[in-house]
Amino acid sequence: MTETAEQRLAKLGVTLPVPAAPAANYVPYRRSGNLLYTSGQVPMKDGKLAGAGLLGRDLDVAAGQEAARICAINVLAIAKAATGDLETIRQAVKVTVFVASAPDFSQQHLVANGASDFIVAVLGERGRHARSAIGMASLPLNAAVEVEAIFEIA
Numbered sequence: 001m002t003e004t005a006e007q008r009l010a011k012l013g014v015t016l017p018v019p020a021a022p023a024a025n026y027v028p029y030r031r032s033g034n035l036l037y038t039s040g041q042v043p044m045k046d047g048k049l050a051g052a053g054l055l056g057r058d059l060d061v062a063a064g065q066e067a068a069r070i071c072a073i074n075v076l077a078i079a080k081a082a083t084g085d086l087e088t089i090r091q092a093v094k095v096t097v098f099v100a101s102a103p104d105f106s107q108q109h110l111v112a113n114g115a116s117d118f119i120v121a122v123l124g125e126r127g128r129h130a131r132s133a134i135g136m137a138s139l140p141l142n143a144a145v146e147v148e149a150i151f152e153i154a
Contacts, residue, residue, distance in 0.1 A: 005086035041074035042143035043067040051144035056105030065114030071147035072115040092129035101135035108133040
């Protein structure tokens with residue numbers, strides 16, 4: 001018997017939060033056909049920003065990876081709210097990770113692993129995805145990382 005995403009989350013000690021309401025004029029997700037697009041999620045945990053500042057100046061790679069992991073938790077919370085069940089996700093198609101970076105920081109791809117590794121840990125093979133890791137001068141709320149995803153759903 002194959003483990004479900006919920007069972008994997010429990011093994012990881014993660015409970016998906018109730019998604020926060022949008023902070024501006026947008027929706028948390030949009031479904032188009034069998035694709036689910038999530039809005040970007042910053043590393044909010046218990047109502048507080050869990051990773052702020054620039055990678056390479058204020059945070060190291062490990063702290064950035066943890067911030068990306070928290071973003072991925074929030075992305076999966078949005079996906080669950082949209083579908084009612086993470087088992088409706090056929091596959092993660094694309095994950096985009098925006099990394100607020102000092103000018104000389106060039107390890108965005110390593111920071112992005114925090115999100116990618118978590119999505120694969122929860123969804124298994126269905127979680128393998130195409131990805132972009134993009135360095136940014138700044139992100140909303142001074143967040144260190146923001147993650148968005150596209151999922152194919154049943």
